[in-house]
Amino acid sequence: EIVMTQSPPSSRVTLGQPASISCRSSQSLVFIDGTTRLSWLQQRPGQPPRLLIYHVSKRFSGVPDRFSGSGSGTDFTLDISRVEAEDVGIYYCMQAKQFPLTFGGGTKVEIK
């Protein structure tokens, strides 16, 4: 099983300031087709998860460009360039390289 480890567990950010979340996998997420199967999801309070980023850095349709993903192999980062009030929630990384699919423990983003 691939273990996904996120840090920090929580982050309090001033509106308009950047935020960064790290995710590390216990093994490489590069698939046989050359894609890296790492995604980022956002879960706002009381809502289902929502896809933000897939294949490390591809922004899903409708996701604001203040969200960006980077990384390779086993180390990945989600950056929010300027945090807005609507960004409050829990962020999860997840791997889809192999079953069982696994998620990071989540990072809670709050506003200072």
Added chain:
Amino acid sequence: EVQLVESGGGLVQPGGSLRLSCAVSGFSISGNWITWVRQVPGKGLEWVASLQHDVSGDHYVDSVKGRFTMSGDSAQNSVFLEMNSLRAEDTAVYYCARSNNATFDFWGQGAIVTVSS
């Protein structure tokens, strides 16, 4: 418009059974992966099972193997999760999601399953 709508949640006693449905619109379940993910209130996300209807097999997390079964009905364009021998630790919100591009791009609102006597 892609939509997934779960139903069938509820309260069940330990050892009991429940069948969750995921009604899909905006795409065909045939050939597409559909996944169930659960979340204990206040906790993180856990992948439960995935099925590629009419094409590939199904996959399950170890903790539900032999107890949960996914299936699909093309005529209803729906996917189901049959849950047997339910335990207290199966209590969670169950989401169905479409798997596409090795990720989950569309999610339902969730169905609450409570296993308690």
